[in-house]
Amino acid sequence: MKRRTFFKSTAAAGAAMTAAPAIWSEAKAQARNETLLLITESPPNSMDIQGVGTNRPSYEVSWNTYDRLITYGVKKDANGNDHYDYTKLEPELATEWNVTPTSATFKLRKGAKFHDGTPITAKDVKWSFDRAVSVGGFPTFQMKAGSLEKPEQFVAVDDNTFRVDFVRADKLTMPDIGVPVPVIMNSELCKKHATAADPWAMEWLKNNLAAGGAYKIERWQPGQEVVFMRNDDWQNGPLPKIKRVIRRIIPSAGNRRALLERGDADISFDLPPKDFAELATSPKLTVIGTAIENAMVYLGMNVNEKPFNDVKVRQAVAWALPYQQIMDSVMFGRALPLFGGADNLSKGSYWPQKDGYKTDIAKAKALMAAAGYADGFETTLSFDLGMASTNEPLTILVQESLKQIGIKATINKIPGANWRGELLKKNLPMIANAFGGWLNYPEYFFFWCYHGQNAVFNTMGYKNPAMDALIDKARFTSGAEYDKLVKGFIDIAFEEVPRVPIFQPLLDVAMQKNITGYRYWFHRQLDYRQLVKS
Amino acid sequence: MMLPLLRHARYVLSENPVTGLAFGLFALFMVAALFGPLLAPYDPLQSNAAMALKPPSAAHWFGTDQLGRDIFSRVLVATRLDLTIAFASVILAFMLGALSGVAAGYFGGWTDQIVGRLADTIMAFPLFVLAMGIVAALGNEVINIVIATAIINFPLYARVARAEANVRREAGFVEAARLSGNGETRVLLGHILPNIMPIMMVQMSLTMGYAILNAAGLSFIGLGVRPPDAEWGIMVAEGANFIQSGEWWIALFPGAALMLAVFCFNLLGDGLRDIIDPRMRT
């Protein structure tokens, strides 16, 4: 009866729904054809990439609405998909540039305008760069990574010429000008909203654009959706094909998949690996998976406390992980293995790469015995609750596998807000975690994750002066010498295993068949400008 | 005293067969809670990559999950954890609520004021969000789910206990106990509290169902239970991602077990109420 009443009422409602006339929908269908519907899990929290606490989805908003001086070229990856090209810098606001050992001079595009019609001049560029190095926090930090450190470095030569003076020769300086941070802002407009206490108009720019990029924001409902409208006067690149983009938040992963499969949504990144694996075989959808550069999912161990201060214990763990099972049951093949290489010697100056570990319980047991832990020990294995859909099954498998060599690990789920704080404390014995760097250099990854400066991402608290020396030197070296340095620190990382690499994740995206032109970017956000909907 | 109650119980059961059904279900759940681990055909924690995501079959009645674990065994074994959480929180809420409520009703005055305000304050919160906040603040552990669930149920107990104690304050048997030289505390604990026990029992079985739902809701959003332990709420959460891809059994069976357990306790609460306190029957 319960079913019946309930069924009757919904059935009636359902019947009424299907019987609704479809005559209203013509305008809607038109809008649908010109609009890209992107569904995601988390909303942007700011329009200002240089703001305090700006989150990743906001990078996407900024990337598509603002211009940068230069951008990166494009190449085809091994699967024939578009992939940004790290080696090729291309014009965006700057049409040409001239790099000398001491400076870089940029010629700005004539006739380029902000959304409000004001011409873009070199003083806007200077104001924007000054802002990026002055506001502190992440943007200033990212600028520093390319030796862009103080306002005196930036000179507006004339209305159309902008110069950056180098404080030192740094191979990351030019690439760093193409990352999402140094956007070009409308300085006059910003100054109108600046106050004595807030000279960089941080408050105002959080909710307002002072941009000149390819898209304008038509509507922004925080936490729900952002609607983008093409800027038809945009000159700093080919005019985008898609007129309107709706970026809508759908919190449930199941519903995101359903929307894609039913054809109601156009494109989404945020699905569990299993869904991507299955949708990849669907005739209705295109799934593109690109290996995320300079990224890995790993098991980290606290090297400063017993028992993981003993390298033999860490190696035992590395020999005991259920690698293939993780690839199959957790990732459903949507990842690249970082295990099972021939040995623990690096195969080149690239990163990440396979180490020599694979599942070998006998070897792991022998190492445990050699370390004096034949009877094993108890520990905890922690992960970020926000990553539960993959890390929960992963840690369960790890826990089960470690039990075979006597390690009893209790799994500890840490809610997202606490995770960062716990990492900062560096006292978790064992964690499952992921890290990826924007700039695709091995030494950049190692600087964050293995260097004795002990950044938050060196989650193991690992310190090794020999490794630090190699990392520091590699940053300002090139050629054969550079290759040797990189191989050197990779070898140490494999031998000492403060963190056990498990796999390199893929950036998966699923889209309708009629969407083409998708391009992989190092910032892992969607670039609307190249997409085509037919 | 006992015999008329039994007779009354029989009458109520014949009058209301649904309560009989609830008692049957209850027995079933008790068996699962007590002997679940013995009855389970498989190790509920043992993964088996070759058997991952298999639909229900003769070998696996409820199918298997992402890691190849037998869902029937997990649902069965989870009974103990879920019921323990619910029982523990209900007993804790009862202890807090009954004692403070009885004291409030009996002494009146500032005791009554404090308990009343406390209960009002808790009631003014959106309860599920309060429970989330408590678990998040105290730490992500099962014991804190128990505490949070107890706290949000506290006002219900305190109010009922207060009202009942208030009514009995001037009753003859209390007066008699007082005259025979018992101190106030003794009167309270020795005479009034036992007297309102039956009504508190009804209250407890009525809130059991709610306690189970609350605990499952918390673990559904990832709070409390640690993997790989089996628990219904977290199993539904794990299965939720698989519904759209057609693996409905992962979420359905634990969800159904959860629903049946709550259903059983709700019916049981009604039934108990009819048996113990026919006045309250609605």
Next chain:
Amino acid sequence: MLNLLLSRLATAIPSIVGVVVVTFMLTRLLPGDPAAYFAGLAASPQAIAEIRTKLGLDKSLPEQFVAYVGDLLQGNLGNSLSTGQPVVTEIATRLPASAELTLFALIVAVGIAIPLGVLAAVKQGTWVDHLCRIVTTAGVSLPVFFTGLLLAYVFYYLLQWAPAPTGRLDIFLSPPPDITGFYLIDSLLSGNLETFWSALRQLALPAISMAIFSLAPLARMTRGSMLAVLGSDFIRTARASGLSPRTVVFTYAFRNAVLPVITTLGMVFSFLLGANVLVETVFAWPGIGLYAVNALITSDYAPVQGFVLTMAVLYVTLNLTIDFVYGLVDPRVRLES
């Protein structure tokens, strides 16, 4: 009457003060460090310290509390860190979404529960009565997160009767002009039938998930109060004077029995409003429940405090209103005061 209202108001104030204090303490007890969370990926200890100062988290707890209460008195609930917006505006824009959903669910529930309750009372002790009890108890036993998932799967994905669970409206429609904040009403007022239809379709599934959950208290209350009235003298008199059973039940009994049900309605409404957190997640409903949960998970204090405070005030106001209405309708309450 006014005295009664004022005294009720006076008793409500301590609860609200209690809620303010408890919420403040609770959010400060949360182990997460919002400064570390919002300092971003590559934050140095100095950067985190700077943010902590900026958020006022470096001050002592009493100082923070005074600042918080000061802001509160000016109607300032602070800014949400995760959406970057003032909490007051966020709650103001999201509350109508939750309220519309909850109210609609309540109407659906009342539409089913009251007839069920009346039926159960009239046929007391028969199989109809038992069945009603089973149905409503089963409803309240369903975890809402589970019902929601199941309904979305069956009616959207499999049967394609329901629209995509993407929030309050079809994605390609614009919201109606903001008059009441309730899309159903606003779209009718502005004469936009397409929007009305779309809003109604979007409401159906989440509202049904919630309605199923609220059947039991309503049906039980109706049944109980009907039984009480049916057993009373004036009904016996009415029956004895030869009125048809129909007239007796509907004209006399039901009218009198409906009063206690109204009091339950208020309770159920405020309970559902707080409990719809999980339904909102499943259906991407842009309400306050979803907002509060996300804030809690990111240790975003201001929205959590704002949400709890809003709910508490709402709850108190609702109860006051019910007392008031009840007092107007039922003269006995007036005499007691």
